[in-house]
Amino acid sequence: xxxxxxxxxxxxxxxxxxxxxxxxxxxxxxxxxxxxxxxxxxxxxxxxxxxxxxxxxxxxxxxxxxxxxxxxxxxxxxxxxxxxxxxxxxxxxxxxxxxxxxxxxxxxxxxxxxxxxxxxxxxxxxxxxxxxxxxxxxxxxxxxxxxxxxxxxxxxxxxxxxxxxxxxxxxxxxxxxxxxxxxxxxxxxxxxxxxxxxxxxxxxxxxxxxxxxxxxxxxxxxxxxxxxxxxxxxxxxxxxxxxxxxxxxxxxxxxxxxxxxxxxxxxxxxxxxxxxxxxxxxxx
Amino acid sequence: xxxxxxxxxxxxxxxxxxxxxxxxxxxxxxxxxxxxxxxxxxxxxxxxxxxxxxxxxxxxxxxxxxxxxxxxxxxxxxxxxxxxxxxxxxxxxxxxxxxxxxxxxxxxxxxxxxxxxxxxxxxxxxxxxxxxxxxxxxxxxxxxxxxxxxxxxxxxxxxxxxxxxxxxxxxxxxxxxxxxxxxxxxxxxxxxxxxxxxxxxxxxxxxxxxxxxxxxxxxxxxxxx
Numbered sequence: 001x002x003x004x005x006x007x008x009x010x011x012x013x014x015x016x017x018x019x020x021x022x023x024x025x026x027x028x029x030x031x032x033x034x035x036x037x038x039x040x041x042x043x044x045x046x047x048x049x050x051x052x053x054x055x056x057x058x059x060x061x062x063x064x065x066x067x068x069x070x071x072x073x074x075x076x077x078x079x080x081x082x083x084x085x086x087x088x089x090x091x092x093x094x095x096x097x098x099x100x101x102x103x104x105x106x107x108x109x110x111x112x113x114x115x116x117x118x119x120x121x122x123x124x125x126x127x128x129x130x131x132x133x134x135x136x137x138x139x140x141x142x143x144x145x146x147x148x149x150x151x152x153x154x155x156x157x158x159x160x161x162x163x164x165x166x167x168x169x170x171x172x173x174x175x176x177x178x179x180x181x182x183x184x185x186x187x188x189x190x191x192x193x194x195x196x197x198x199x200x201x202x203x204x205x206x207x208x209x210x211x212x213x214x215x216x217x218x219x220x221x222x223x224x225x226x227x228x229x230x231x232x233x234x235x236x237x238x239x240x241x242x243x244x245x246x247x248x249x250x251x252x253x254x255x256x257x258x259x260x261x262x263x264x265x266x267x268x269x270x271x272x273x274x275x276x277x278x279x280x281x282x283x284x
Numbered sequence: 285x286x287x288x289x290x291x292x293x294x295x296x297x298x299x300x301x302x303x304x305x306x307x308x309x310x311x312x313x314x315x316x317x318x319x320x321x322x323x324x325x326x327x328x329x330x331x332x333x334x335x336x337x338x339x340x341x342x343x344x345x346x347x348x349x350x351x352x353x354x355x356x357x358x359x360x361x362x363x364x365x366x367x368x369x370x371x372x373x374x375x376x377x378x379x380x381x382x383x384x385x386x387x388x389x390x391x392x393x394x395x396x397x398x399x400x401x402x403x404x405x406x407x408x409x410x411x412x413x414x415x416x417x418x419x420x421x422x423x424x425x426x427x428x429x430x431x432x433x434x435x436x437x438x439x440x441x442x443x444x445x446x447x448x449x450x451x452x453x454x455x456x457x458x459x460x461x462x463x464x465x466x467x468x469x470x471x472x473x474x475x476x477x478x479x480x481x482x483x484x485x486x487x488x489x490x491x492x493x494x495x496x497x498x499x500x501x502x503x504x505x506x507x508x509x
Contacts, residue, residue: 047368097306
């Protein structure tokens with residue numbers, strides 16, 4: 001049995017003029033955040049993992065099976081999207097009636113319990129649900145067929161902080177079992193600060209970083225100096241922003257020693273890393 | 285190709301096919317009232333005008349555009365990701381769509397045939413030979429109309445190809461109109477020739493057309509569509 005829930009090796013996907021090149025490994029039992037600005041290739045990566053897009057080259061392994069795999073593999077995958085891919089007129093009881101026959105492991109009691117726990121009425125219609133409730137419904141579906149891998153594509157976009165926090169809690173419970181893994185795509189990186197063990201950072205269709213979250217946060221430092229305190233000719237810096245009085249940039253930790261005295265050095269948040277890595281030099 | 289597709293369906297098991305057919309019916313469920321009202325209106329119209337055995341042909345003509353409903357419903361509710369994430373092979377989902385669509389045609393044909401047999405107010409009673417000749421012809425007509433429509437829907441989606449719900453019908457009407465305009469004897473000759481053929485011939489060609497159409501759908505359907 002594979003130790004990886006996901007493994008993309010030398011995967012290249014062409015969609016019109018956009019080309020995605022991605023390598024990543026998600027060990028079983030972990031949450032990986034897939035981050036990057038809009039258009040970075042997050043959804044293309046997810047559609048490739050779900051088998052909706054076929055790579056021009058490279059290999060995709062999901063739960064130890066190389067794609068294209070038998071459809072039965074999808075019994076073990078749960079998908080949560082920012083908008084549910086369900087008929088809006090369906091009642092939540094009808095959602096179960098429509099989907100349960102596909103899954104051997106579907107547990108009716110589990111579905112009923114999860115709806116109750118998430119405050120969802122079985123008689124409510126999909127189209128009447130708020131975004132937060134829709135997200136919970138999709139999680140309930142995924143957990144009712146005992147998915148081992150949850151794939152979440154921008155599940156928190158448009159959610160209020162309370163709903164986002166609830167999702168974090170749900171994912172934490174899901175990961176109590178070591179067999180469970182999560183790929184969580186988002187551009188709201190603050191959602192990942194608490195939960196993601198691994199991060200893959202995509203930018204313009206390329207992987208800029210893929211590895212442990214702490215490793216990424218330790219690899220860089222956020223530096224603030226006077227306006228001339230950071231010289232790109234001497235120090236590798238990302239997203240350099242200059243104003244008449246200050247300069248701010250993301251600098252590799254190993255190069256912090258090259259800065260002059262008076263620089264303020266901080267451990268960056270994921271959000272700051274993504275913003276600086278994805279942005280170009282700005283001079284105000 | 286169809287051999288490969290059918291082997292994938294077999295591998296997925298009858299459970300997958302049955303689940304996929306039930307899902308298609310669930311997808312159509314919000315449209316049941318609309319479809320029911322349409323069929324009821326047609327039946328009332330047929331009752332007062334008296335179609336007789338021609339109801340078989342009319343059923344095929346009306347059933348064909350209904351085949352686009354699941355595509356329209358899927359597109360409206362963005363179901364492509366749901367279909368892609370279900371643990372069932374794509375050929376099974378496609379076969380299910382063909383079976384459900386054909387089931388709707390069978391249902392309409394039964395209703396219209398019942399009406400034709402009752403007669404209706406302006407009705408006429410056709411001899412059994414007319415029914416025996418028209419039923420396989422209706423099946424062939426349905427197979428042509430749906431056999432062209434479904435692969436196009438699978439390839440290009442409902443929005444881009446909704447005209448194809450009606451285009452094959454217009455094509456058939458144009459061919460009949462053209463033949464009638466060139467020489468009325470052409471059509472008469474066709475019916476005489478058709479009635480001379482064994483009834484299984486029409487069924488065989490209809491099933492063959494649908495099987496070929498299914499193979500094309502499996503081969504050309506967009507993975508994400």
